[in-house]
Amino acid sequence: MNEKQRKEMTQQIREGNPADVKSDQDNLNRLKEKTSDDFVKYFQTTYQPPDIKKARKRGKEEVKYHQDFSVSDDLVGIGKGKKFLIRTYGCQMNEHDTEVMSGILTELGYEATTDTHEADIILLNTCAIRENAENKVFGELGHLKPLKREKPELILGVCGCMSQEESVVNKILEKHHHVDLIFGTHNIHRLPQLVKEAMFGKEMVLEVWSKEGDIIENLPKARRGKTKAWVNIMYGCDKFCTYCIVPMTRGKERSRRPEDIIQEVRHLAAQGYKEVTLLGQNVNAYGKDLADIEFGLGDLMDEIRKIDIPRVRFTTSHPRDFDDRLIEVLAKGGNLMPYIHLPVQSGSSEVLKQMNRKYTREDYLELVGKIKNAIPHAAFTTDIIVGFPNETDEQFEETMTLYEEVGFESAYTFIYSPREGTPAAKKKDDVPMEVKKARLQRLNALVNDYSNKALQKYEGQVVDVLVEGESKNNPNVLAGYTPEQKLVNFEGPKSAIGQIVKVRVTNTKTWTLDGEMIEEAAEVK
Template identity: 75%
Template sequence: MNEQQRKQTDQIKQVAPSDLKSETDTNLDRLKQLDSDELIGKYFQATYEPPNLKKARKRLKKTADVHYDFGIPEEMNTLGKGKKFLIRTYGCQMNEHDTEIMAGILTNMGYESTDNTNDADIILLNTCAIRENAENKVFGEIGHLKPLKLEKPDLIVGVCGCMSQEEAVVNRILKKHPFIDMIFGTHNIHRLPALLNEAMLSKEMVVEVWSQEGDIIENLPKVRKGKIKGWVNIMYGCDKFCTYCIVPYTRGKERSRRPEDIIQEVRHLAAQGYQEITLLGQNVNAYGKDLDIEYGLGDLMEEISKIDIPRVRFTTSHPRDFDDRLIEVLAKGGNLLDHIHLPVQSGSSEVLRVMARRYTREDYLELVRKIRTAMPNATLTTDIIVGFPNETDEQFEETLSLVEKVGFESAYTFIYSPREGTPAAKWEDNIPMEVKKERLQRLNALVNKQSAEAMKQYQGQTVKVLVEGESKKDPDVLSGYTERNKLVNFVGPKSIIGQIVEVKINQTKTWTLDGELVEQAVEVK
């Protein structure tokens, strides 16, 4: 064992065993839980409740209760009459979906949406904590909002989402940005009416962040973006505790929605004419493990495959929970698409061990083999971190070789940055930035090469494209995605937006395809 490997082993010893547990720790003391009646839209004064990462680490064995009686108190139904709200969203699809819920609540309170900060009576920043850059963007925006708040004292400015679940973030806002009116977390979005009312009445900042996750609230209103693609949350939280990741602390333990509630929501979207849905979860293929029935993601997707909706996707997966049943169901095809996002994070078994990913390089490659055997044409994409503490040149080369071996057609690549409160944040971040950047550059060059090669295979082919709207670069060009999530640009009438049409590809690029509309559009029921 060389010096670098000894350091990595020492890192594991620093956090093992408790910090690396992914299952419920039955020896932890139970925390006092809020009475379930208090969880559902009841109007009572908000109290100062800051986040606590130690509490957030604890996993209660209790299954989350499900509630169907959310309601906005009658006296608050017209609170927003004649007023407008703006929500800025940072981060993942889960945050986008949370924004849809908050927009739904505010709309039901009488508020109207606006994109103009100067017109807004409420501005909410729905934040992401997964990368340092995301936090920096939010604090930059907070700074930009200060003059507007001074100009409009009645403006309500709130910070919510994953950053709100971090102690250091809340303390920084309390000390440096006292003009913020309200801070709330990921577990109490349904409390928005009461928190907003309190922020309007109070002279102090309203802070309510539950470090222990709440129950599942089923009938929250939503204002979805468009009528083409919809997000459907099937579970919340993550129990994996990868050593670099803040998500288990900000999103809580894994809690699955009941299958019948999910299926009802998908049927409702199908009836409204949605062409594509994406099933969401921080660790989506752990779905059902906390339920009192033998039922997993494969079973859920098999039922959803029978619903008349053209396209069904899911994200994001953890390789450890990607089981044979799911592969079997996906291989049947139909409306279940074979574009699979499967984060690997590193190609080195040693680095994966220190990350607490709980699979090896060999395990991952065996999973890929199973997927390729069942679905030879499946498109695989991934997430990769470079420059993890003590990552050697040899270990990084293993990552490059795995990327090449699997043939990823796209990847989200990141330079490692410590997240306060995670085990890895206690370790020395000892890879020089110039080394991290050089590794990222090499990795991106390989991913770009593989993406361009994959795109060339579409030259001359006719593909089915779900038309989402005008191209961001040219309003005279339409754009949309293929079944395997390739972006296609082409000229066509605006009337086909929202339809699935056939496009013949005449030019391929690294990340996009250009084509021409085939005369006969694909009929969509």
């Protein structure tokens, strides 16, 4: 295929953020009739892979806000009598994206199912943070191939962060021809049109925008349950940690308008939700891109604090953006929960420098001290990466001692996983895997010990528990969380589900508490 022919093809993997995207599936179909090698070569030529150098230089282009999402009349009902299934991998942001996609598919007439054999459309909403997450997705694609062969009208799609990676798209094109639909993180609002193209077209539908999308309000959401809700307050990340692919898969930071967020939380409160969690890849950078007002996360939470909803949380924070205003507001308490998830990643200033975290060990400890002074009863958890390229024994020991000094009550721990397209992936690493595994084992032993000690202090105490439902291990036992995010299992009536009840702790374990309910519900002021 020569250059002239290539230019004639409408680019399905798009750069920029066109306000009016028109599909040209016929061009893609003509292209697919070429050999597989030509097809892959074309996309290798047109697709823009994550480029951290270009991403660092990107400007703060104006983000457009759209309040007018709707499903066009010709698409309403195209899913009537059909069912959908979405498998979700990764973070809370992906979980919330799944809620949005479920809402859109429901508006198209589809019904949800958990049975792959019942589904008429299956979407894999993917995560690109670690190699293991990608392996799970490709494994699932392999498992679904016989089903697609048995049921050719099934629409099988891949979306989410993995779809934003060139290597992933190429691998699907080369080895997974049974996939019907690929789209990314910036064009979820285009799902109705994409489903129509996949339903009536003969070939794969592929639309991934390399550049960030606008902010689309009023997207439908099919939330899981009526007790807890996630609320996106911003998208993307500008921090460019050297190990992280998120700035390339999710784009630059874009904040929603505060009035839209506050309205959504008020609506959830009116519907009877008991807890909201404000979401962002770097949630406490909220508002830094709003040029016309000075309004940060602290200001937003101060407004939400006044809404009649019992519990408010936020995730995930970056230590660089955890400012004094936010601490001041969190210290007011009320419905703002005393739980701080603050990823440190390493306890070594040198490793943190290599990670481009832009703070030192001393900076982090100073911040933790400020928060503890303002909120003495706050529970701290964190994320830690073990085995960053060339991490020394001494640097790992600094992580261990920092964990003890802060007194974290839990942590998500990982062995470093190189991600293609990031600077860290290019580093030569002289630390053997067996050494990394041994370090992780030592760290996890420390994490378990501190979790056990943190929970022991609850022995005999009466705690407020937001009851989420039945325990995963025993349908006769209820389970829920304290304000400090501790899981409590106890026997009680099913009528307690969705309520905040008082529970006396009778037994403590490494990760959970056992208790007995002492009254039906706790009034929350």
